[in-house]
Amino acid sequence: MELNTIFEENGWTEDQKLLWCRDADDGLVTDRDAARLARMHHEIEHGFVALRDIGRAVSVFGSARLPESDASYVAARELGRRLAAEGFAVITGGGPGLMEAANRGAHDAGGTSVGLTIELPHEQDTNPYVNLEVNFRYFFARKLMFVRYASGFVTFPGGFGTLDELTEALTLIQTAKIRHFPLILTGADYWKPFVDWVSTRLVGDGLISPQDLDLMFVTDDLDEIVELLLQYHSKRQDLRHDTAPQRPLP
Numbered sequence: 001m002e003l004n005t006i007f008e009e010n011g012w013t014e015d016q017k018l019l020w021c022r023d024a025d026d027g028l029v030t031d032r033d034a035a036r037l038a039r040m041h042h043e044i045e046h047g048f049v050a051l052r053d054i055g056r057a058v059s060v061f062g063s064a065r066l067p068e069s070d071a072s073y074v075a076a077r078e079l080g081r082r083l084a085a086e087g088f089a090v091i092t093g094g095g096p097g098l099m100e101a102a103n104r105g106a107h108d109a110g111g112t113s114v115g116l117t118i119e120l121p122h123e124q125d126t127n128p129y130v131n132l133e134v135n136f137r138y139f140f141a142r143k144l145m146f147v148r149y150a151s152g153f154v155t156f157p158g159g160f161g162t163l164d165e166l167t168e169a170l171t172l173i174q175t176a177k178i179r180h181f182p183l184i185l186t187g188a189d190y191w192k193p194f195v196d197w198v199s200t201r202l203v204g205d206g207l208i209s210p211q212d213l214d215l216m217f218v219t220d221d222l223d224e225i226v227e228l229l230l231q232y233h234s235k236r237q238d239l240r241h242d243t244a245p246q247r248p249l250p
Contacts, residue, residue, distance in 0.1 A: 011210075021093065027187060043137060045234065047144070047145045049063075050134045051134070051145060054089040054091075054112055054149060057150050057151065058091065059090055059091045059093050060080065061161075061162045062102070062154065063162060064098050064161075065096075066098055066099075066157070070230065072098055072157055073097070073101040073132050075101075075158050076101035076105065076224060077108070077138075079226075080103060081108050081109045082105070082109075083105075083106065083111070084108075084111025086229075088111070088151070089111065089114055089149075092116070094117040094133060095126070095127060096115055096124070103127055103130050104127070113130050114134070116146065117135045118136050119135070119136070121136055128185060133243070147163065152181045152228070152232055153169050154229075155186070157187040157190040157191075165187075170215055170216070181232055182215075182228045184219065184228065185216055185226035186218075187220065191218055194218070195213075
């Protein structure tokens with residue numbers, strides 16, 4: 001059976017096609033790489049063009065599964081509103097749950113509400129509060145946009161996707177691939193076991209340096225979150241002082 005037919009019948013995403021190869025000499029996959037590279041180029045270029053004029057922005061991460069009644073949804077919506085009121089665009093993955101909440105808050109305040117949506121095996125609808133949607137087929141291209149256009153990250157409780165975005169940002173900052181901007185964990189009770197594990201095992205076993213703990217801020221105070229982001233964005237305008245505001249973990 002022709003390979004594209006197999007892909008279509010099984011609903012494969014572009015990421016699945018990219019990462020699937022039966023062996024190193026699988027011409028059925030590799031002979032399509034030129035077209036695939038062209039799509040990647042187009043997707044990255046499209047993201048650059050779509051987002052280049054959004055101004056200062058904050059990427060907000062969190063679970064797609066938490067309902068409107070959850071306290072984290074209420075907090076994410078209020079944070080989105082406050083960020084938009086301060087002139088920040090709010091960038092999320094554009095899906096439901098806490099992504100919807102942050103977009104909704106930005107929408108409430110009349111701000112720029114960005115959804116970087118992604119092709120998934122099980123379709124996930126874009127939430128109705130996004131007023132600038134950029135759709136991606138490749139996770140790596142989407143992740144680039146989360147980082148490139150943000151003055152900071154705010155991470156609410158979430159699952160594997162949220163942890164992936166959090167740890168990738170930590171790695172980029174630790175390895176100096178990006179300048180150290182605020183990476184804020186909100187939902188202190190939720191994140192405490194993670195922070196404790198990082199402190200006791202990663203630092204304790206010598207796998208990271210003690211100062212790496214300073215890459216994360218933990219707070220449930222929305223005023224403090226906004227102030228940290230404003231401080232950093234102000235300093236970011238002068239590359240000579242491009243360092244994140246320092247606040248120790250509790």
